[in-house]
Amino acid sequence: MVPRQPHLLWILVANLTFGFVSTQVLNETCVWRSVKDNNTQDSVLGLSQDFLEFKQRFNPIMASFRGFHQFDDKLPPFNEACYHDMRKACDIFIQRTDAVLKGDVSDLDALYISTIKWECRMFQEGVDLKTYVLANVGHFQGLQSTMIDFLNNQEHLYDFSNVTDLEKPLIRLQSLPKLMDDITTLLRQGIDIGMTISRQNMPKIKSQFQAIQGQLPENSTLFKVFKELPNQFGEDSVRAIQDRAKSFIGNQLMPAYQKLENFISNEYESHARKTAGIFSFPNGRNIYQKCLEFYTTIDDITAEEIHQIGLEEVRNLKKSMLDVMKDLNVNMTFQEFSSYVRDTPGQTFQTQEELLDYFQSLLSDVINPKLPLIVPRELLNDQILKPSILPSPPGSGGLASFNSGSVDGKRAGAIFINLENLNAIKKFELMTLMMHEGNPGHNFHSGFKEKSPALPHLAYPPFGRHVTVPANFPIYSALSEGWGLYSEYLGLELGLYKDPYDLIGFYSWNLLRAARLVVDTGIHHYEWTAEKAVEYVLENTFLSRHWAEGQVNRYIDWPGQATAYKIGERYIKKMRLKYEELFGDQLSLPEFHRRILTCQVPLDKLEQCLGILDEMNGDPVVSALHNSSFNALPVISVIAVSLFTVVLMKTHVRQQ
Incomplete structure (x- = not known):
């Protein structure tokens, strides 16, 4: 489709029932329109492209950032009239989607195109809840x-x-x-x-x-x-x-x-x-419920369910860490062990350059050579293997983040690490962090999406405007952040946590993601104070107070987002367990992972999507690999890896 240039007044094109176009002039401060050619039936691709453009007009800065430059002179609108006009425009997209689904559409395209209805419904519910204020x-x-x-x-x-x-x-x-x-x-x-x-x-x-x-x-x-x-x-x-x-x-x-x-x-x-939480809003708990559905992409999941999952995950992960301490003959409390590890000599960096070089070497020298064991080899181009690694911009809340590259190829993806408090960053945290933000985590996932068969509105979703959720369009956080956390787990299978401190880093980050389920729901549903949330993070993770406070402040501003990581990882692992039970050691991890990432859908549609891909491509077993000459990586349990590293840890601790 040839991109249309914006008019001064944006036009909403409607009326599908009779096959002709009617128009409605929107508020002139709005920056969107739904596009449909006169007397032409919608195609799957055309509808997806129109919806992508619709969302780009809602967030033109992110459109520019992703390499779509037709709105480079525009800013996102922030006024009530535009939100309500856009709510009406979503009704038209829902009608257009229903019309397309009545046609001759493949099962996969039908699933992909139906996400337009889901995204529009989510946005409309957010507008009705007035979270744009x-x-x-x-x-x-x-x-x-x-x-x-x-x-x-x-x-x-x-x-x-x-x-x-x-x-x-x-x-x-x-x-x-x-x-x-x-x-x-x-x-x-x-x-x-x-x-x-x-x-x-x-x-x-x-x-x-x-x-x-x-x-x-x-x-x-x-x-x-x-x-x-x-x-x-x-x-x-x-x-x-x-x-x-x-x-x-x-x-x-x-x-x-x-x-x-x-x-x-x-x-x-x-x-x-x-209050720290949004429970104090009129209708606050209902707003938080919609935030959870927005980020987990699971309808009707509750704060109570998520809180209990978090408590269970924290308990199990903490037990694993305490077992490691016992095997090491370390007679300390969990908090004492956390301080001991953080204060171990050699875990800090003297300069920013030293840290950035070390972070780069983890990706280039340790992780990238192992990638063909877990992802399709033909996808490993320079864009994926050589992302930029840069200091985070001022004011960033987390330790690290990833920004996607541009679709025009002019800017590679970039991994950012927060250098504002150099002494608070420890070496043992960085292997797991690079697995998550770099490869095979967000950097690989971003590069994959740009080459996947997913429709445009799914392959290039504009993000941003998080504080107004759910008056926003979903960005499938549970799949993307769940994949990032699952990528950390893959480090165990690849043997990347051979250094005992790297294994501790793996457990530490996992504990944080589990604790997020408890803390986010604690703040916004169970009426926790900020200090209670910080204390919980300090008691159950290896974060310093500096980073714990930064994390909690982020959860306060961004209700529900922190739950996406662990919920998404659990769902991906659930799908993998199902396939391992079906195919055993014949399961091809690269092919299974290809299919997981091809499914740019809500989590509660992931199993359906995998089933469609299996019907299209056959079973995801070793023989199904494309352009690959290696066998699937054998599954290595967390317990086996832990037992191996405990031996290393005993030797290492004795040398301190």
Whole structure:
């Protein structure tokens, strides 16, 4: 489909029943439309592409980031009228989906295209719950933090094909004051209906706003993209745009940020919710229920279920760690052992460069050579094997993260690690972390999606706007984060945790993901305080207080997201156990993993998707491998690996 260029007023195309097009003019501040050619039946691919474009207009910054550049001069809308217009547009997409499903559609395409209905229903429920009033000033995903980085610090965010493209970053920037006014309106509405950001995170939010002020425009982070404009269209053109940008930043944008900061400090903060959790909202527990369904992609899963799963997982993992301590003849409590491991000499880095080099070597020298044992060899291109490894942008809450590459191939995927507190990062944590964020985790998964047979709206989902969930479109977090956590488990089978401290790191990270189930539901359903949540993390994981507090602040701002990891991993393991029982040692792990990642669907549709792929391609056994000359990796149990490493640990501890 040829991409349509946006009009001044966005057009919603409707009326499928009689096979012709009717139009409805939307609010001019909205940035979307549903596209359908006149007198043409929808195709599966056409509908998917239209829905992808629809979502990209909802989040044009993320569209630019992923390499779709038709909206490079647009910002995401944040006003109530647009949310409701978009809710109506979702009705049209649901009708279009129903019409396509009545046609001659393969089982796999039918499953893929039906996700449009599910995504639209989820968005509509979120709009009805008014979670958009939380707007976009959260400390973890705010226009004063992460959004600035995406606007200015991302390589190849823009496509400068001609001289008019040079204007797009400036046009986008010039829209920020209006966006801030719209956000202020929504935040005021949130005050009126008793739905506000937690007071717990207000100091961080205020400090982020303050960090923006006090710089000359040309030294501002907001000017960075203009410093890097290409010169192929003439230095005069570039200099003219730079001068206009400096003037706008100094005379209009900085005052707009100051105005929003004043509103937050002088008006909003006094109304910020006193509780850590959203249970205190009117209808708060129902909102949290929808957050859980949004992130786990399982209908009707409850906070009580998730909390109990978390308690069970923490208990079992802690027992495994205590068994290791017993075998080592270590007479310590769990917390004492955690401190002992964290304080062991040689576990810290002297410089940022040393840490980044070590992190890179884990990927290049240790993990990548093992990948053909667990994923299809033909997928291992340079994009997957050589991602960038970079420091996290200021204000990031976690220890590490991954950003997908662009579909135009101009920017590779990037793994980010938080270097703001170098002494808090320990070597024993990094092998597991690289398995999760790098390969075979998010980096591999991202590269796979771009080459998978999944439809466009599933292969390239725009992400972001997390603080407004569930008034957002799902990004299938349980599958992506579940795969990341499952990837850590694959490190056991690959023998990558031979160093005893690396094995401890594996258990440590697993304990954190299990504890998240307890803590997230504790905060938002069981009315825990932030300090109670921090203490639980400290008592049941190996995190230092610095990282534990950062994690809890993230859960406060981002209800439900932290549950996706362990719930997703458990579901993937459940599917694998089913296939191991069917095929035993003939199961091809590379082929099984290919099919898991091909299924870009909600978790409660994963088994159905695998069944369809089995009917299409045959059993996922060794003989089903494509372009591969190796046998499947034999399954090695966690217990067997642990027994092997305990011997190493005893030797290692005696040498301390």
